Amino acid sequence: MTIRAIRCHQLGSFNKLTVDELPEPTVQAKHVVIKVYAVAINYRDLLLVQGKYQEKPKLPFIPGTDFSGVIEQVANDVHGMAAGDRVMVVGSWGALAEKTLVKASQVLPIPKAIPFDVAATLPTAYGTALYALRQRGKLTPNETLLVLGAGGGVGLAAVQLGHHMGANVIAVAGDSAKLEKARTDGAQTLINYTDTDLVTEVKRITAGRGCDAILDCVGADAGSAAVRCVAWNGRILIVGFAGGAIPALPNNRLLLKGASAVGVNFGAHVVREVDTFRANLAEIFTWVEDRKIRPRIYKHYPLQDTACAMSELEDRQVVGKVVVTLNE
Numbered sequence: 525m526t527i528r529a530i531r532c533h534q535l536g537s538f539n540k541l542t543v544d545e546l547p548e549p550t551v552q553a554k555h556v557v558i559k560v561y562a563v564a565i566n567y568r569d570l571l572l573v574q575g576k577y578q579e580k581p582k583l584p585f586i587p588g589t590d591f592s593g594v595i596e597q598v599a600n601d602v603h604g605m606a607a608g609d610r611v612m613v614v615g616s617w618g619a620l621a622e623k624t625l626v627k628a629s630q631v632l633p634i635p636k637a638i639p640f641d642v643a644a645t646l647p648t649a650y651g652t653a654l655y656a657l658r659q660r661g662k663l664t665p666n667e668t669l670l671v672l673g674a675g676g677g678v679g680l681a682a683v684q685l686g687h688h689m690g691a692n693v694i695a696v697a698g699d700s701a702k703l704e705k706a707r708t709d710g711a712q713t714l715i716n717y718t719d720t721d722l723v724t725e726v727k728r729i730t731a732g733r734g735c736d737a738i739l740d741c742v743g744a745d746a747g748s749a750a751v752r753c754v755a756w757n758g759r760i761l762i763v764g765f766a767g768g769a770i771p772a773l774p775n776n777r778l779l780l781k782g783a784s785a786v787g788v789n790f791g792a793h794v795v796r797e798v799d800t801f802r803a804n805l806a807e808i809f810t811w812v813e814d815r816k817i818r819p820r821i822y823k824h825y826p827l828q829d830t831a832c833a834m835s836e837l838e839d840r841q842v843v844g845k846v847v848v849t850l851n852e
């Protein structure tokens with residue numbers, strides 16, 4: 525028996541990804557085989573295919589990190605899981621296939637009420653945003669949270685979570701459609717960084733006080749400017765550099781504001797702090813079930829159109845998450 529899978533044989537353009545027929549995976553010790561139903565595309569997946577990510581899988585490899593599906597086979601030495609269980613996984617790559625073999629330790633059950641496509645959007649986007657705001661940023665109610673890249677996967681999750689956690693959220697993006705979604709999802713104030721000076725506007729909105737927490741998914745010029753928007757004792761949460769350039773943070777500004785620059789490394793958090801990661805995800809599930817937060821799926825794509833999904837994300841068209849669906 526064979527399965528279809530997306531494979532990267534050559535680093536670079538998404539157009540070089542191929543749909544290959546491969547042998548079905550067979551179960552191995554400490555692993556399960558999962559029939560995949562939905563894969564959410566992350567910015568990291570683009571970087572991996574382009575060869576720009578710090579990890580370089582051996583070619584050819586199957587991209588895809590965050591996915592949901594149903595367990596088909598369970599190794600004899602795996603306990604507490606069974607064929608038929610609805611699950612999700614945050615992995616490194618390997619998800620964009622009709623079936624995949626994963627370590628049982630990476631598998632999390634998903635509640636019945638959460639559809640597969642929604643579940644796939646949660647681990648990296650919402651997992652990173654909640655880890656950043658809660659464990660790294662110590663966000664408290666009534667604080668002011670500035671989100672850069674507020675229409676993207678992690679950014680929009682941070683807007684929703686920050687609002688739910690009681691913060692006053694200022695959403696920053698380069699596109700009015702993204703900003704309107706951020707408003708619907710809880711942002712009180714919107715700033716378009718393509719036509720407004722970020723620092724002047726933040727100072728105006730906060731009456732010169734600045735922001736208690738700044739979640740930066742973008743870096744580049746916006747990330748550099750954001751340092752000047754931090755309040756006394758504020759926290760700059762460094763999540764990513766979608767804008768390309770990595771800002772050099774001026775220590776003098778941090779000193780003057782008693783501020784902290786805090787790294788957010790979700791991948792390491794999942795491995796090193798697995799109980800905290802699982803507790804955060806459990807809480808995110810509850811909030812989704814209770815409709816306190818509503819993940820936005822911009823578009824669904826079939827497996828063979830994965831390259832289009834990746835191109836749309838690269839072209840900054842996507843608001844929230846784009847999802848590849850399989851086995852429908």
Ligand SMILES: NC(=O)c1ccc[n+]([C@@H]2O[C@H](COP(=O)([O-])OP(=O)(O)OC[C@H]3O[C@@H](n4cnc5c(N)ncnc54)[C@H](OP(=O)(O)O)[C@@H]3O)[C@@H](O)[C@H]2O)c1
Pocket residue numbers: 566567568648649652673674675676677678679696697698699702741742762763764765766767768788789790791837838840842844
């Ligand atoms: N530290 C971690 O553990 C961790 C975890 C997850 C993600 N990340 C990183 O965080 C960043 C955001 O991830 P994401 O999944 O939210 O990505 P995304 O969905 O693609 O969103 C990124 C946002 O960045 C903005 N942006 C500005 N300049 C851009 C450019 N040149 N190219 C693309 N986007 C640009 C875009 O908003 P506008 O169009 O409004 O400017 C876009 O909506 C990425 O760098 C990713 O690798 C880090």
